[in-house]
Amino acid sequence: MKFTREDIDTQELDRRRALYGPLTAAVRDLVDATIRTEVDEAVIREVQATVVAATAKLRAEQIDGGFGMRFTADGESIAWGNAGIGLRNAIAPPLVIVSDDAGLHWTEVTLGAAYEGPPGLVHGGICALVMDHLLGTTASSIEPRFTGTLTLRYRRGTPLGPLRAEARIDRNEGRKTVVVGTLSDADGVTVEAEGIFIGPPTPTE
Numbered sequence: 001m002k003f004t005r006e007d008i009d010t011q012e013l014d015r016r017r018a019l020y021g022p023l024t025a026a027v028r029d030l031v032d033a034t035i036r037t038e039v040d041e042a043v044i045r046e047v048q049a050t051v052v053a054a055t056a057k058l059r060a061e062q063i064d065g066g067f068g069m070r071f072t073a074d075g076e077s078i079a080w081g082n083a084g085i086g087l088r089n090a091i092a093p094p095l096v097i098v099s100d101d102a103g104l105h106w107t108e109v110t111l112g113a114a115y116e117g118p119p120g121l122v123h124g125g126i127c128a129l130v131m132d133h134l135l136g137t138t139a140s141s142i143e144p145r146f147t148g149t150l151t152l153r154y155r156r157g158t159p160l161g162p163l164r165a166e167a168r169i170d171r172n173e174g175r176k177t178v179v180v181g182t183l184s185d186a187d188g189v190t191v192e193a194e195g196i197f198i199g200p201p202t203p204t205e
């Protein structure tokens with residue numbers, strides 16, 4: 001697994017956020033526009049050439065493989081390629097996860113046309129992505145945990161649009177943490193989730 005240390009201070013981190021965040025937002029918007037556009041064929045071809053040229057510019061200097069997870073000297077994590085939260089990943093919704101002192105973790109996110117499965121509804125795999133990441137973050141609030149088993153019950157279709165997901169730890173069993181959660185729209189729960197998240201063995205195991 002690719003964990004590296006990035007020797008930068010908060011100011012530099014903020015500078016990079018301000019640089020890459022708007023680029024990612026623009027690409028995300030491009031994805032949405034590509035799905036929904038109804039412009040003329042000539043314009044489509046012109047835009048394609050522009051996008052290909054822009055991609056070639058970004059490709060001029062690239063890292064190998066995925067972005068990995070980097071940590072600053074202050075211990076702040078930079079998971080900018082992550083499919084759920086990545087600041088540099090236009091595929092990520094992106095999720096912003098918050099928590100309270102009582103252990104509730106939640107995220108409010110709007111999923112648009114790029115996340116469609118059945119017409120007008122969120123793709124089931126995207127619901128799983130949201131719940132996996134939220135439940136995994138909840139499980140990892142004390143120490144890192146990886147998804148062992150994720151069980152979802154799709155109670156009804158999840159409409160595209162604004163959604164809220166919540167999670168909390170149900171119980172800890174040694175290095176297993178069981179987390180439960182829900183995904184909801186304005187009318188209530190659409191998906192129930194339970195996950196078993198597993199930490200690395202302790203040195204005595």
Ligand SMILES: CCCCCCCCCCCC(=O)SCCNC(=O)CCNC(=O)[C@H](O)C(C)(C)COP(=O)(O)OP(=O)(O)OC[C@H]1O[C@@H](n2cnc3c(N)ncnc32)[C@H](O)[C@@H]1OP(=O)(O)O
Nearest residue numbers: 132133136137140144145146147148149174176196198201
């Ligand atoms: C810094 C970053 C964080 C930052 C936080 C970021 C949050 C990220 C959220 C996203 C999380 C992900 O997507 S993670 C990516 C998806 N997940 C993965 O790739 C994990 C792939 N699987 C594995 O690496 C492994 O199978 C593990 C780690 C899950 C388990 O391997 P292991 O450690 O060898 O486990 P093992 O000794 O056999 O078993 C330990 C105990 O767990 C149980 N167990 C084992 N596997 C499973 C399983 N799949 N489902 C249920 N239970 C299981 C066993 O019965 C046993 O229970 P008992 O006998 O003790 O009762």
